[in-house]
Every structure is written in C-alpha cells, then in structure tokens.
Amino acid sequence: MAKKTDAEAMIVATNLTKTYGEFKAVDGINFTVRKGESFGLLGPNGAGKSTTMKMIAATSQRTGGELLILGKDPNTSGPEIRAHLGVVPQQDNLDRELKVWENLMIYGRYFGLSRKFLKGKIEELLEFAQLVDKRNNKTEELSGGMKRRLTIARGLVNEPEILMLDEPTTGLDPQARHILWDRLFRLKELGVTLVITTHYMDEAEQLCDRLMVMDKGKIMAEGSPSELIKKYSSKEVLEVRFGSDNNASVAEQIAGIGERLEILPDRILVYAENGEKALEAIVKKGLHPVTSLVRRSSLEDVFLRLTGRTLVD
Amino acid sequence: MSLDLSSENRMTWVGAKTLVDPQVSIKRGALFVAENRIRNMLKWWTSIIAFGLGNPTLYLLSIGIGIGSLVDNSLGPNAIDHVSYLTFLAPALLATAGIQGAMDEVTWPTLEGFVWDRTFFSMNATAITGKQIANGVMIAAMVRCVLQVFMYELCLLAFGAISWQSIPILLLVASSAGLGFSSIMLAFSASIKDDDGVFALVGRFIITPMFMFSGTFYPITSMPIYLQWIGWISPQWHATNLGRALSYGMPIESWLVILHWAVFLIMTIIGFSWAHRVFTKRLEA
Numbered sequence: 001m002a003k004k005t006d007a008e009a010m011i012v013a014t015n016l017t018k019t020y021g022e023f024k025a026v027d028g029i030n031f032t033v034r035k036g037e038s039f040g041l042l043g044p045n046g047a048g049k050s051t052t053m054k055m056i057a058a059t060s061q062r063t064g065g066e067l068l069i070l071g072k073d074p075n076t077s078g079p080e081i082r083a084h085l086g087v088v089p090q091q092d093n094l095d096r097e098l099k100v101w102e103n104l105m106i107y108g109r110y111f112g113l114s115r116k117f118l119k120g121k122i123e124e125l126l127e128f129a130q131l132v133d134k135r136n137n138k139t140e141e142l143s144g145g146m147k148r149r150l151t152i153a154r155g156l157v158n159e160p161e162i163l164m165l166d167e168p169t170t171g172l173d174p175q176a177r178h179i180l181w182d183r184l185f186r187l188k189e190l191g192v193t194l195v196i197t198t199h200y201m202d203e204a205e206q207l208c209d210r211l212m213v214m215d216k217g218k219i220m221a222e223g224s225p226s227e228l229i230k231k232y233s234s235k236e237v238l239e240v241r242f243g244s245d246n247n248a249s250v251a252e253q254i255a256g257i258g259e260r261l262e263i264l265p266d267r268i269l270v271y272a273e274n275g276e277k278a279l280e281a282i283v284k285k286g287l288h289p290v291t292s293l294v295r296r297s298s299l300e301d302v303f304l305r306l307t308g309r310t311l312v313d
Numbered sequence: 314m315s316l317d318l319s320s321e322n323r324m325t326w327v328g329a330k331t332l333v334d335p336q337v338s339i340k341r342g343a344l345f346v347a348e349n350r351i352r353n354m355l356k357w358w359t360s361i362i363a364f365g366l367g368n369p370t371l372y373l374l375s376i377g378i379g380i381g382s383l384v385d386n387s388l389g390p391n392a393i394d395h396v397s398y399l400t401f402l403a404p405a406l407l408a409t410a411g412i413q414g415a416m417d418e419v420t421w422p423t424l425e426g427f428v429w430d431r432t433f434f435s436m437n438a439t440a441i442t443g444k445q446i447a448n449g450v451m452i453a454a455m456v457r458c459v460l461q462v463f464m465y466e467l468c469l470l471a472f473g474a475i476s477w478q479s480i481p482i483l484l485l486v487a488s489s490a491g492l493g494f495s496s497i498m499l500a501f502s503a504s505i506k507d508d509d510g511v512f513a514l515v516g517r518f519i520i521t522p523m524f525m526f527s528g529t530f531y532p533i534t535s536m537p538i539y540l541q542w543i544g545w546i547s548p549q550w551h552a553t554n555l556g557r558a559l560s561y562g563m564p565i566e567s568w569l570v571i572l573h574w575a576v577f578l579i580m581t582i583i584g585f586s587w588a589h590r591v592f593t594k595r596l597e598a
C-alpha cells in the first residue's frame with residue numbers, strides 16, 4: 001500500500017471552532033485526512049465529535065478557523081462538496097413511509113443520478129448491506145442493525161470520495177456490530193476514505209488507521225492506535241481489586257510498582273512492562289488482591305491517561 | 314473499475330467526482346425534493362381522492378343544498394348577488410379546499426422533516442440546500458392543492474353550482490390563496506421545535522375563525538363592523554370575494570380586484586423569504 005502521508009489531502013481543518021452561544025463545542029482543532037485513510041474521532045459523549053462531523057459534512061457552519069474539504073471551502077461551496085460525500089449521521093433519518101429500495105432511490109435522485117443507473121446501483125447496495133430480501137419492507141420494520149446498514153448503503157449511493165460515519169454501531173447488539181464492522185472493513189479495503197466517530201475503543205482499534213482522541217472540544221492526542229498506546233501507556237496493565245473500601249489505602253502501599261498507577265472506584269490499574277512481575281511485587285509486600293488480571297494496554301488506558309476519566313461510564 | 318467486495322458480490326465504482334455533477338442538483342434540487350414528496354403522497358392517493366371527492370359531496374348535500382333551500386325559501390330565490398345560494402357559496406368552498414389542501418402538505422411534512430423523521434437533514438446531507446427543500450415541499454403542496462380544488466370543482470359542476478367556463482379562473486384564485494397562506498404556514502411549521510399541539514391551536518384559533526368570518530356563508534358586509542377585520546386579513550375572504558366577482562360577476566371595484574391579488578402575492582413573498590431563512594438556519598445550526 002502506498003504511504004498515506006503523501007496522498008492527496010481530503011480534509012484540512014485549521015483551528016476549526018464551533019460555538020453555541022458562549023459554549024465551545026469544538027475548540028480550535030487541527031487535523032488532516034488523506035485519501036484512502038480510515039480516520040477516527042474517539043471521545044466520550046459530548047466531546048464534540050458530531051459537531052465536528054457536521055462541519056466536515058459541509059452542513060453545519062463553522063464559527064471560526066479554516067476548513068477545506070476536497071479542496072473547497074464549505075462556506076462557499078457546500079452543495080458542490082456534499083455532492084461528493086457520503087454521510088451516515090448518528091441518528092438514523094430514513095424515510096419511514098418508503099420501502100427499503102425507495103429510500104435508496106430517492107437519495108440517489110437528490111444527487112441527480114438517473115433512475116436507470118440507480119436501478120443497477122440499488123441491487124449492488126442491497127447485496128452489500130445484506131438487505132436483498134428486505135427490499136420491499138418499510139424501513140420501520142427493520143431492526144436497528146438493518147437500519148444502520150441501510151443508512152450506510154444510502155451513503156454509498158453516489159460512490160462518495162469520503163464516507164463519514166457518526167457512531168456507526170452505537171446501540172447495536174454485539175452480533176449486529178460485527179456484521180457492520182465486516183462491511184466497513186470491506187470499504188476500507190476498497191480504498192474508500194472513511195471518517196468514523198466512536199466512543200468504543202475496540203471499534204476505533206478495529207477500523208481506524210489513525211485517530212484523534214477528543215475531549216471537551218479539544219484534541220488530546222493523535223496517531224495510530226498502536227502509536228498512541230506506545231506513547232501514552234505501558235505494554236501491559238495489571239488490574240487488581242482489593243474491595244472498594246481498601247483500594248485507596250492499598251494504593252499508597254504499592255506506589256512505585258510499575259510505571260504508573262490509576263485508582264478507579266472499583267480497582268487499581270498498575271501500568272507496567274510486565275504485569276506478572278508487578279503482581280509478584282505486590283504479593284511480596286504481603287498484599288493479596290481479591291482478583292487480579294493482566295492484559296495488554298488499550299486505547300481506554302490512553303484516554304484515562306489523557307483525561308483522568310474512563311471513556312464509557 | 315470494478316471492486317471486489319467479496320467472492321459473491323462486486324460493486325462497480327467510478328467515484329463521485331466522475332459520477333455526480335453537482336450542477337444537476339444545484340439547478341433541479343427543488344424538483345427532486347418535490348418528487349420525493351409526491352412519492353410519499355402517492356402512498357395515500359386513495360385517501361386523497363376519496364377525501365377530495367367525498368368531502369365536497371357530503372358537504373354540498375348537507376350544508377349547500379339543505380341550507381341553500383332554507384335561504385332561498387326564506388329570502389326568495391337568488392336573493393344574494395342574484396345567484397342561487399349554492400353558486401354564492403361555491404367560491405368560498407373552493408378557497409377552503411385550496412387553503413386546506415396546500416396547508417396539509419406543508420405543515421405535517423415540514424414537522425416530519427425537521428422533528429419526527431429528520432428527513433430534511435438527510436436531504437441536506439446531499440447537494441440539496443434548505444431553500445430547495447422549502448421550494449420542493451411547496452411545489453408538491455401546490456400539486457395537491459390544484460388537484461383538490463379541481464376535484465371540488467367537479468363536484469360543484471355536478472351540483473350545478475358553477476359553470477364549466479368558470480373552472481380555470483376559480484382554480485387560479487383558490488390555488489393562489491392556497492399558495493399565499495401555505496407559504497406563511499411553511500415558514501411557521503419550520504420554526505416549531507417540537508409539536509406540542511401547536512397545529513391544533515392554529516386550527517382552532519386561525520383556520521376555523523377564518524372560515525366562519527370570511528363571508529363564507531353570507532356577505533362579509535352583513536357582519537358587524539367589529540368582526541369584518543377578520544375577513545380583511547384572511548386570504549379566505551380575499552379568495553372568496555375575488556372568486557365571486559370573477560366567476561358569476563358579483564359587482565366589484567377594480568381597486569379591490571387588485572388588492573385581492575396583491576394580498577396573495579404579498580403573503581407568498583413574505584412566506585417564502587421567511588421560510589428560506591428558517592430552513593437554511595435550522596439546517597446549518
């Protein structure tokens with residue numbers, strides 16, 4: 001695969017800002033998304049992910065900063081930009097009165113595509129979204145996962161230069177999530193440029209080549225999932241529980257073990273190169289955790305390190 | 314180019330830059346929106362036809378003929394404007410049909426588009442602009458309005474209330490009133506954050522009085538002067554009075570004819586510029 005740092009810049013945001021009254025929902029962020037990349041915005045609820053997405057989808061007007069999408073400014077070329085984008089909003093907004101295939105048809109018509117072209121396209125998209133046998137159902141009869149897949153198929157009807165997905169799997173059961181990830185992974189393999197927001201670290205790790213960790217409208221860190229983990233966390237994490245009343249006092253006694261400690265209400269996280277060794281050191285001090293677990297570091301740990309809070313509460 | 318998606322299915326993919334010419338939507342976006350609205354309406358076409366023909370028939374049978382014979386019997390035949398009571402009533406009924414028909418297709422769809430289904434946001438994610446959505450909704454509403462008035466005219470014709478020669482002009486007058494009033498309602502509906510029964514209030518305190526006090530059942534001049542102002546601000550009265558003058562030749566000053574048309578025009582202009590602003594702002598937020 002060609003190195004993506006040289007690829008064409010699809011989105012360039014410079015000091016991008018959005019305020020609602022006094023409140024800064026997006027607070028001067030900078031980033032670039034290149035062709036063929038799968039770029040993620042990871043952050044908790046209220047971080048400003050959707051607000052950012054709406055600005056780069058050329059619908060919501062920015063309050064400040066510069067923004068170029070496909071080389072154009074959305075303030076002056078909104079329709080031209082949107083004609084070449086695919087958008088999957090956080091909230092499904094399918095037409096309930098219309099059938100599955102009709103939803104794809106009308107959406108294609110908004111791009112000025114001919115009915116003849118769309119007839120063929122709809123077949124491909126139904127197959128892609130695994131909705132062939134639901135084509136004549138009204139959308140209100142679909143499950144959450146099916147609606148989501150239909151919304152994604154709809155976003156692909158114009159063969160977009162960038163597909164934007166705002167929390168594609170939030171609210172879905174694990175099986176539906178895996179089907180969706182599989183579909184998105186195929187798009188990624190095709191070379192479709194993806195921008196994905198999520199508050200699930202596993203989703204970010206699965207789907208994104210590079211991501212931005214967002215909190216309170218600001219970018220906390222940026223890089224590939226593995227780079228972020230390397231930079232902001234240790235290789236392994238030891239999770240120990242001493243019962244919620246004891247965690248704080250135990251933490252004082254084990255300070256110095258590992259590189260860093262995080263004390264959560266229900267457990268202590270010990271960041272260390274070698275989790276087993278850290279556990280041995282704790283036991284040597286005569287302390288016996290109720291439960292212990294050694295695992296690899298994840299983006300959750302990166303987020304905790306950066307913000308002092310957990311991603312999903 | 315053909316992209317391999319999986320062993321069993323392939324997807325052709327030339328890319329939006331080649332496939333989609335933004336100018337098509339920039340020029341014809343409103344028509345695409347109208348196309349969608351009409352597709353939605355067609356789901357209800359049987360109700361639209363049944364209501365469009367059934368409602369006037371029932372109305373004409375009960376009110377028109379019943380009250381008509383009462384009026385004609387007590388005042389003498391052709392007492393008002395030298396025409397039958399039904400002929401006198403016809404332009405008013407058409408105005409109501411036009412206003413109601415257009416209004417139904419701007420109010421509910423707009424609330425649906427912004428609040429319930431948020432479909433306007435999905436349209437606006439394509440090349441379509443807020444202005445085009447407003448225009449498209451209105452185009453579809455006018456299709457329904459013209460159709461509804463025309464069906465009403467067929468019933469009136471069958472009851473001998475209007476002549477076939479007056480069909481085009483009455484259609485134009487009633488549809489213009491529908492356009493004027495529903496432009497305002499389009500903007501108003503787009504300003505509603507959440508439907509907490511606002512439309513029920515509008516129906517009770519605006520539509521019904523407009524119907525009752527607009528010279529529908531008797532000349533507006535036979536109402537006490539302190540109620541006549543309702544007629545003057547009501548498109549229902551302007552359409553009724555203009556329709557009477559232009560269909561069966563009720564005497565009218567020429568300045569008043571101009572005023573009636575001007576009212577429709579001004580309402581349309583105000584309604585559209587307000588609607589364009591609200592639609593654009595709400596989608597850009």
Ligand SMILES: Nc1ncnc2c1ncn2[C@@H]1O[C@H](COP(=O)(O)OP(=O)(O)O)[C@@H](O)[C@H]1O
Pocket residue numbers: 020024025043044045046047048049050051052598
């Ligand atoms: N239209 C709006 N008006 C006022 N505040 C808003 C609006 N949209 C979003 N916000 C606020 O901006 C912040 C960021 O919201 P959002 O971008 O939706 O976050 P996320 O998608 O990361 O959960 C939140 O605090 C939210 O309440």
Ligand SMILES: [Mg+2]
Pocket residue numbers: 049050051090166167
């Ligand atoms: Mg969001």
